[in-house]
Amino acid sequence: MPAHTHYLWFNTNRRQEIIDITDEVAEQLQLSGIREGFALVSAMHISASVFVNDHESGLWQDILRWLEERIAPWDPTRYRHNETGEDNAAAHLRSLTVGHEVIVPITDGRLDLGPWQRVFYGEWDGQRRKRVIIKLLGDR
Amino acid sequence: MPAHTHYLWFNTNRRQEIIDITDEVAEQLQLSGIREGFALVSAMHISASVFVNDHESGLWQDILRWLEERIAPWDPTRYRHNETGEDNAAAHLRSLTVGHEVIVPITDGRLDLGPWQRVFYGEWDGQRRKRVIIKLLGDR
Amino acid sequence: MPAHTHYLWFNTNRRQEIIDITDEVAEQLQLSGIREGFALVSAMHISASVFVNDHESGLWQDILRWLEERIAPWDPTRYRHNETGEDNAAAHLRSLTVGHEVIVPITDGRLDLGPWQRVFYGEWDGQRRKRVIIKLLGDR
Numbered sequence: 001m002p003a004h005t006h007y008l009w010f011n012t013n014r015r016q017e018i019i020d021i022t023d024e025v026a027e028q029l030q031l032s033g034i035r036e037g038f039a040l041v042s043a044m045h046i047s048a049s050v051f052v053n054d055h056e057s058g059l060w061q062d063i064l065r066w067l068e069e070r071i072a073p074w075d076p077t078r079y080r081h082n083e084t085g086e087d088n089a090a091a092h093l094r095s096l097t098v099g100h101e102v103i104v105p106i107t108d109g110r111l112d113l114g115p116w117q118r119v120f121y122g123e124w125d126g127q128r129r130k131r132v133i134i135k136l137l138g139d140r
Numbered sequence: 141m142p143a144h145t146h147y148l149w150f151n152t153n154r155r156q157e158i159i160d161i162t163d164e165v166a167e168q169l170q171l172s173g174i175r176e177g178f179a180l181v182s183a184m185h186i187s188a189s190v191f192v193n194d195h196e197s198g199l200w201q202d203i204l205r206w207l208e209e210r211i212a213p214w215d216p217t218r219y220r221h222n223e224t225g226e227d228n229a230a231a232h233l234r235s236l237t238v239g240h241e242v243i244v245p246i247t248d249g250r251l252d253l254g255p256w257q258r259v260f261y262g263e264w265d266g267q268r269r270k271r272v273i274i275k276l277l278g279d280r
Numbered sequence: 281m282p283a284h285t286h287y288l289w290f291n292t293n294r295r296q297e298i299i300d301i302t303d304e305v306a307e308q309l310q311l312s313g314i315r316e317g318f319a320l321v322s323a324m325h326i327s328a329s330v331f332v333n334d335h336e337s338g339l340w341q342d343i344l345r346w347l348e349e350r351i352a353p354w355d356p357t358r359y360r361h362n363e364t365g366e367d368n369a370a371a372h373l374r375s376l377t378v379g380h381e382v383i384v385p386i387t388d389g390r391l392d393l394g395p396w397q398r399v400f401y402g403e404w405d406g407q408r409r410k411r412v413i414i415k416l417l418g419d420r
Contacts, residue, residue, distance in 0.1 A: 001141045001281045001419050003316035005387055036143035038180060038277060040318060040383055044394030046334045052240055053232055054186045058220035062229050063236065066212065072346065080338035089342050092333055096343070096378050098236050100332055103180055103243060103383060105275040107145055112273060114184030133392060135385040137318060137418065138277065139141050141281045176283035178320060178417060192380055193372055194326045198360035202369050203376065206352065238376050243320055243383060245415040247285055252413060254324030278417065279281050 004032030004136040007044075012126035016067075018060040021050075021132065022118045025104065026111055028134045035109045037138015041119055042101035044131040047091035049098040049122035052113070067094045067124070091124035098122055106138055144172030144276040147184075152266035156207075158200040161190075161272065162258045165244065166251055168274045175249045177278015181259055182241035184271040187231035189238040189262035192253070207234045207264070231264035238262055246278055284312030284416040287324075292406035296347075298340040301330075301412065302398045305384065306391055308414045315389045317418015321399055322381035324411040327371035329378040329402035332393070347374045347404070371404035378402055386418055 006028045008021060025041055041050050053059070068074060072093035076082040079089030102119060105112040113119075121132055146168045148161060165181055181190050193199070208214060212233035216222040219229030242259060245252040253259075261272055286308045288301060305321055321330050333339070348354060352373035356362040359369030382399060385392040393399075401412055 003419065005316075005385070005392075036145075036277075038178070038275070038318070040385055042383070042385060044397065046332070046394070046396050051236055052186070053236060054221075056221060056224060058223055059229060059232055062219045062221050063233070066233055070212070072350070079342045081334075081336060081342050083338055084336060089339060092339055093343070093346055096331055096333060099239055099379055101383060103182070103241060105145070105180055105182060105273055107275070112145075112275070114186070114271065116186050117184065131394065133385055135318070135387070135392070137316075139143065176285075176417075177281075178318070178415070191376055192326070193376060194361075196361060196364060198363055199369060199372055202359045202361050203373070206373055210352070239379055243322070243381060245285070245320055245322060245413055247283075247415070252285075252415070254326070254411065256326050257324065279283065 002140055006134045008132040010121060010130045012123045015126050016064050017123045017126055019121045020055055020118050021121050025119050025134055029111060029136060032136045033140045034106055034136050034138040035140055037106045037136060039104040039106055040135045042133050044133055047088050047095055047125035048130055049095050050101050051098050051120055051122060052102050052117050053120060054116055055118045071097050088125040094124045142280055146274045148272040150270045152263045155266050156204050157263045157266055159261045160195055160258050161261050165259050165274055169246060169251060169276060172276045173280045174246055174276050174278040175280055177246045179244040179246055180275045182273050184273055187228050187235055187265035188270055189235050190241050191238050191260050191262060192242050192257050193260060194256055195258045211237050228265040234264045282420055286414045288412040290410045292403045295406050296344050297403045297406055299401045300335055300398050301401050305399050305414055309391060309416060312416045313420045314386055314416050314418040315420055317386045317416060319384040319386055320415045322413050324413055327368050327375055327405035328410055329375050330381050331378050331400050331402060332382050332397050333400060334396055335398045351377050368405040374404045
């Protein structure tokens with residue numbers, strides 16, 4: 001059973017940002033030659049997410065605002081973690097809520113996504129080098 | 141390594157609804173003949189979830205109320221996404237919170253779930269045709 | 281394609297607790313001999329989580345407080361589920377938010393985690409025996 005592994009690197013201009021990485025995942029699938037299996041796409045950091053949702057810029061703004069207003073406000077004074085000298089406890093909580101990985105099914109050599117599904121990297125504490133692993137497992 | 145793929149279709153009467161799909165997943169496992177591996181159960185839509193929890197109707201009501209009151213109120217005026225003519229931004233945020241997929245382990249030819257664990261489809265914007273993919277990977 | 285299955289048992293002193301289980305997962309990987317594949321780590325209960333985040337005790341306190349104050353207050357009077365005689369509906373909602381499983385990639389015979397990533401069991405309703413399944417799938 002062949003496996004194929006690739007690391008994507010990011011260094012966002014903004015501290016919070018949502019990036020569509022579907023094409024990068026599809027490219028690795030093509031390189032791997034895998035026809036049936038699973039594609040794991042997983043952030044290698046504890047202040048970022050990988051998720052499947054909609055390619056619509058209004059929604060991306062909604063997600064960023066919702067994370068700030070409803071899920072985990074950035075405000076560093078709220079959190080014990082920030083006593084370590086960090087200020088990014090909220091980024092950790094956002095990563096826990098949205099999740100840090102997805103599994104995309106591979107069928108007939110393509111990503112078996114629904115018509116509106118795309119794969120995104122959610123950077124919750126950026127402006128530095130971060131990494132996502134794409135790991136494909138299956139049969140050629 | 142054999143793979144087995146099946147698509148479940150839904151068209152719920154209510155806009156939000158929770159449906160137990162464990163038996164459908166177990167049926168596909170039996171058809172596949174797989175003895176050891178992973179079962180991916182994944183919504184193919186960005187306004188739905190798949191999750192593992194408890195078969196208890198009071199809890200399902202709790203989940204629907206909690207999504208509305210605490211996680212992401214439906215109110216379309218709150219969201220930029222709804223400027224596109226949609227009114228379902230909240231369904232997207234609920235999908236992000238609860239997740240859109242699970243992996244169930246397969247051991248000795250059965251779904252290796254805990255005593256109270258069941259697999260659910262969570263419809264957050266229904267009354268139209270939606271789909272879940274069941275994809276099994278492993279050894280016979 | 282070999283599979284390797286192991287069950288971890290817990291019985292926490294406190295009702296809510298966060299436990300680092302990375303070493304236990306790595307030990308099973310070594311026993312399995314798998315070099316390339318996926319490690320599924322999944323709670324077998326509906327009132328617990330498995331997640332990847334940071335080994336930092338201040339953050340663990342932040343997570344427990346955030347679950348209580350922002351995500352799902354324990355208060356049993358809020359929930360229909362608790363009419364069944366249970367008082368743990370909040371634990372179910374916390375499990376849905378944080379998730380009950382992760383997939384860790386296996387590369388070159390090791391857990392392919394980022395530098396700060398560790399695997400945790402999150403007990404949201406403990407003081408009784410609970411279980412996590414570790415299931416590895418891949419190639420030796």
